[in-house]
Amino acid sequence: MIPLPAPKPEVLAAREQIVAALRALVPGDGVISEALRLKPYETDGLSAYRQPPMAVVLPNTTEQVAAVLKYCNEKGVRVVPRGAGTSLSGGALPLADAVVMGLMRMNRIKEVDYENRLAVVEAGVTNLGITKHVEADGFFYAPDPSSQLACMIGGNVMMNSGGAHCLKYGVTANNLLGLTFVTIEGEIVQIGGRHLDATGYDWLGLITGSEGQLGVVTEVTVRILRGPEGARAMLAAFDSIEVAGQAVDAIIGSGIIPVALEFMDRPCIHACEAFAHAGYPLDAEAMLIIEVEGNVEEQDRLLGWIKEICNRFNPISLKVAETAEESLAIWKGRKGAFGAVGRISPDYLCMDGTIPTGELPFVLKRIGEMSQSYGLQVANVFHAGDGNLHPLIMFDANNEASFHAAENFGADILKLCVEVGGCLTGEHGVGIEKRDLMTVQFTPPELDQMRDLKAAFDPQWLLNPAKVFPLEGNAAFDIQPVNQAA
Amino acid sequence: MNCSTIIPKTEAAVASTVQSASSLGISLAIEGNGSKRGLLRPMRAGRTISLRGLSGITLYHPTELIISAQAGTPLPEIEAALAEHGQHLIAEPPALTAMFGAERPATIGGIVATNLSGPRRIAWGAMRDHVMGIRAVNGKGEVFRSGGRVLKNVTGLDLCKLLTGSHGTLGIITEVTLKVLPAPQATGTVSIRVASLEQGVAALSAGLGSPFSVTGAALIPEDGGGIAHLRIEDFEQSVAYRCGKLREALARFGEATVQADSAALWQGIREATTLGATAEEAIWRLSVQPSAAPAVVAALRAAGGSKFLLDWGGGLIWVAAVASAEAHAAVVAAALAAQGSYTLFRAPEDLRASVPVMPDEPRALTAIARRVKAVMDPCGLLNPGRMRAGQ
Structure with a gap:
């Protein structure tokens, strides 16, 4: 402690x-x-x-x-x-x-x-x-x-x-x-x-x-x-985290500034789907939620371009919301992500490091390895446009050893974020939680x-x-x- | 003026220069290429340290929307590198080389230290909003960093913002990391001749309050009224569509024209050359809430007439007038009556030395500022008296 x-x-x-x-x-x-x-x-x-x-x-x-x-x-x-x-x-x-x-x-x-x-x-x-x-x-x-x-x-x-x-x-x-x-x-x-x-x-x-x-x-x-006049979302699912990361780079590199660009990994997709029934593809390793703004024609045009870009990366599925309601459905799972993970595991720590987006495949691979060695499940959801990661580490609060392991796991993730050129916290703050890690950064x-x-x-x-x-x-x-x- | 200029080639050399200046009690005037030497209060420093020896882009990852450059890197070099990848500096900072008659280009360190932003500030934020990381040397000669090279970072106190706009009085910036964005494919400008400045600001407010993403909102006063310009930047089809919609939405303010080729117009507004100040005139830069702008201009006209240029929806007012203490007093009174702030931007040295170039702060903040300065620059070596006496 x-x-x-x-x-x-x-x-x-x-x-x-x-x-x-x-x-x-x-x-x-x-x-x-x-x-x-x-x-x-x-x-x-x-x-x-x-x-x-x-x-x-x-x-x-x-x-x-x-x-x-x-x-x-x-x-x-x-x-x-x-x-x-x-x-x-x-x-x-x-x-x-x-x-x-x-x-x-x-x-x-x-x-x-x-x-x-x-x-x-x-x-x-x-x-x-x-x-x-x-x-x-x-x-x-x-x-x-x-x-x-x-x-x-x-x-x-x-x-x-x-x-x-x-x-x-x-x-x-x-x-x-x-x-x-x-x-x-x-x-x-x-x-x-x-x-x-x-x-x-x-x-x-x-x-x-x-x-x-x-x-x-x-x-x-x-x-x-x-x-704006309106906004609409689409989702794109891929069979590897690396490829999804490349798709993110390609979207940003194309000159489009999506108003939101969210990334979820397989455990997170599964947790959210079980919770929200948003129609998320369960066979995907990584999924993006991409939102654009403008009037309907502008939305269509931007979503069309993004679809074209995603198609270059062999997506497992692409789903463009046709209406505001379908957009809400796509967002529903993401917005409920923390609650959804809470259903699988009563206790979880939500981490908040930021990394250069190019380091994403490496960092998620390392987090997967750490998950194995700590024996704790982790679900990743993050703001892909800005590299702000939110790994959710699941543990059992009634088991002190489990909590300590989760804390150590979290600290290791944040150290990794700093190591690859990122930082300890993107939006949650240092608070008490990350105070003693400040010496890492x-x-x-x-x-x-x-x-x-x-x-x-x-x-x-x-x-x-x-x-x-x-x-x-x-x-x-x-x-x-x-x-x-x- | 200062007797000699030190031009270190590395950050370590900057630090050791400050250390020796500190041990000898010699104060330092800090500059890049010196293009804004005429800004704010004149200084009497023992030496000038120029950052122009620290030059070059150190990291640029277009898909991460991040660029890092040493402080002495010329602004045009950064803009050219970004343009190659279809990106740009979000705040559209002015270089002001024409205004100050500078021979060498502005450097990115100077732009950040002065927190200068152009027309796009109203929509996309100021220079200070896009400084993601900073390296600097404090008045003790210690190198320190704040922020980093990622777009979202709340780790520790935000010294990037504290240093941005501190005019070199808290630390010598050696490297900055900036968020950048894709440059727009196309630009369109909707221009409306208005019968009064009130109408002009109302038109700009209506445009900025529309759903069409206006990224520039300026008003060029003319006799009795002026011309309101509203800019849209985006993909070509979007620009055409939104310019049309904006024109309809603003029809009540007057007949609008739409022009695609407006780069020179916005460049003039960005650099404030549109103001038309003569070489002898003083220039002020005021920031007020937009709705207060017409009253500020009216008050200054009543005080003897000047030249004006309004940007940021009316919230930024450039003023040119005869360089006198009376003209300055009128500007100060008008800015403070509007609960805004002012900067005496360009004036002969004797005027800048004899009047406050920016408003005083409340007493409690003055005390905090003194303590903050004592932390960052305990001996008061860095740009002494640049902003205010003792700051």
Whole structure:
């Protein structure tokens, strides 16, 4: 297990006073301190790790957030910000002496401005909530992580969330204009605004994806885009991973920019088909879902070209959706991939490395070999256009050895990603899960420089501490003996 | 000006140059080919370090949509290499060699350090959105990397974005890795003569709010009104179809013409030569929300008249006017009244030295900026005072 810092005894001893002070700052029912009601906050989307916090505070306003942070900074209390708690990397895992700051009550859409193509929303608005609010007018918010029904925009900003349509529309960082940002000192700062590319240092870019290390975001000004006239998907199945990879290269090389280009391997196809009955070819080793946009004639033309390209690689099957409904059916299996794997195996770890797409056949072959040697099944689904892999490692949480093997297997995959020129995480974040692997990707001076930048915002290391940066060599922490996080 | 220029040939030599500058307490002005030396505040640095000795494309995988190049690689060299494979730089960065009267081409390091983006920014993102990886030397002379050579990466703090647009004040960029995309097969431009700037910006907003993927939206003011230009880039049949649809959708703004051959038009907008600034005039670049643009232009006209060029749907305003403190004050007031930001882009040295060339930051950010600068460049050696006093 990954070690956590030892709780500060003086903070634990002052629990009653701290809770009372928080109640004064956030009146009403905004503070939770009873053990039973803290339970739901003990974990997030990485449920293998659990640790109840000291207290939970649920502010309603930016001013309350500022007041709580100012108080915690003065008293040396650690703060773990939380949106919907859907992080797959343990980004919202509490610490025993920390206050979890949940932003879900700040869920107002404050403004939509079609002329300037932006929306101002509070941090607790869900990702899909933004799109739902503007879709009747033909607009949408582009990043679409799989958890978009539940995950909140504040968390999306903190993790720089991606989704299946990044190849064309980019990730969270590419779709923001401004933030209301609260420092650990309790200062409320406007970052960016309603215009593009503010002058000065790119604080918007640095804060996005900073995993709660630098401050708390309470309000976000997002770009909203007008949707295309339509979109349609096709699927192409091949008898080898290598050939499917070549087809991906050929599509990208042809000058077409598909709006989505998803890749599934055999175990994943089987799991999804059993779950969604989407008509996926069960004899295939690899399958692509390719989506294009435009009006019907444009879709036909692009899908026709892609079909021609795929035909050069002897596909086992090609299926072009004729209608929007058929498109949805093709996507249904992919969108349900995580749930589908969950039916085969109650527990799985979802990995998130990125690789140069040319390395795909080699990496999938190596993952297959590792699967054999660890004795654990793995299903691969990934965003082929951008090389972001999501191997799902299946294990049994009731068997400690199985969990440890899964963790080691995952770490080996991520090391392999770095080895071939990729990175540890494409969109889920480092969190607690990949913290101690950071030394694989970065040198000690590189890590020190990032730690120093964190400290430039948060000198006492109170904001989401123990995540992202390895504890070793960090004077801000006493390291607690292993296994306390379990 | 600086007395001597150091031209290291390797990243290690850049690092050792900074180390010795650091031990001697000598500050460094950082440039590629020096094409944007006249940008922002003038510096008094002990030495100039030029990255032009670090030149060349180090990795290009067209099917992975990734290119890496050393910082001193000339922009035209990169554009030519991409064109050979039918690809392009997504943000369409301007070189601005004409604006600054530069003799040598802009380098990719300089483009990234200044975060310059052209017309396509409105649709496809800024330069900063496509910097996937960076190598740099900090003010202590340490080499560091951020990002990598893949398209999706959230591992650690995003120093690619922190360095992009930091004008060399936080680190000396030695190599960049950029996302690239297929260049369009065809381009079409829908142009509409509008009776007022309000009408013009409304037409651009309507185009950008249409489902036809407008990738350029500029407004060239003329007496009383102007001409709105909307660009579509895609496969040939799509361009023809969407230009037609766009023309219909914008009919309420006026009679539209469609032109296929519009490369020169967009090149002029990209490089801001369309602004028509004389060599003596100062140039400002403002970023505001598009709907605020007509009021900004009106305010500046009332303050004495200037030349204007609007891009990014109206959100980017280029202004040319007499190079005076009064003209600058008018620009500052108009930008801030619109809650936007401004950059004094080109002006004689004495004006750039005597006025803020970009807005101040809120107090809390100023304090953070000072601490960030202290982490990256503790002795304040890199491009001292380039952006603001002490930054």
